[in-house]
Amino acid sequence: MNERELDLQLIQRIQNGEQQAFALLVRKYQTRVANILTRYVRSSGDIPDVSQEVFIKVYKSLPNFRGDSAFYTWLFRITVNTAKNYLTSQSRRPPASDIDAEEADSYDGSGALKDEDNPESILHSQEVKQVILKVIGGLPDELKSAITLRELEGMSYDEIAQIENCPIGTVRSRIFRAREAIDKQLKPLLEN
């Protein structure tokens, strides 16, 4: 199953009345949405509000989603439009280097207009990143390799199994153990 199929399954559940399935979509995509918004919304304090507006628009428009394009491409388009509307309401112009839906899958947000007036959030973000990298650095090589190939290279379990010369079940287990080790350190940091 690929990402597109999972998203479609969740959308079908939402359309059948399982509202919690939408919560899962929000959890899955909120960081990516916020990342796109940083290109338009200068004040980090406004990003949660605009993000919320994006997801409410998405929810309302879901009956019109036909699945012709990937959900993320569609979400990306709504995010950019909402951000532009936000700028208009703030009487500001969109950035000169605009982005469109075709770039959705490859957009990494580098060079975006990051908010730098909130040192506390930057410090926290850096701390989270350091913890994750530190835990990964201390993992056994096979776990480190599995999580890196999956998260950074975007490889499937099958591809990783071929590279690592091990069964898919082993890859599944290694990636999970790596995440479990990181999560143990990450959870208290996010709760605090």
Place this chain on the structure above:
Amino acid sequence: MKEYSQDLSSLIDNEFDDQEIIDAVLGDVELQQQFSRYQLIGDVLREESDGLDLRVDVTDSVMAAIAGEMQDDNVVPLTTPEKQDTNVVPFMKRFGQYAIAASVAGVVVVSSLIVNQDNATDASSTPVLNTVPFGGAAAPVSLQATPAQTENDIKERNERLEALMKDHQLQLQTKP
């Protein structure tokens, strides 16, 4: 209780076949939070979260806003009362048509009786139809005299009227 953490990790990677894990996550808040953290690990490693306040999670506020909007949508608007079905309009519609048809037929019959009367008949012999205006005299509507109608003309007109009436009756009968 079944431990779903490994299945959750597979779900994040879209590497699962069992739908059970989706059901489990949707019904368990702790699993949903764990899903968020697993997702965040990837986002941070891919540097998609740089510059963002990672303490902010909009899920709850989005779901609350949606629930609020749905509640608003369920309120029945006061200005649009539901239209009630009554038999009054269909009754009037159906029998009204018959009433109109009957009156038209009556008018036709009466007018044809008048027209068919002998032209030679003295006006004074039909006092009922010999109406005299209150003023004692009536001004002519038009100075142009109408040409005298032959019997054939009258017969033709009556036949045309009858055909029209039959057609009208037929239309009324065939109407649902």
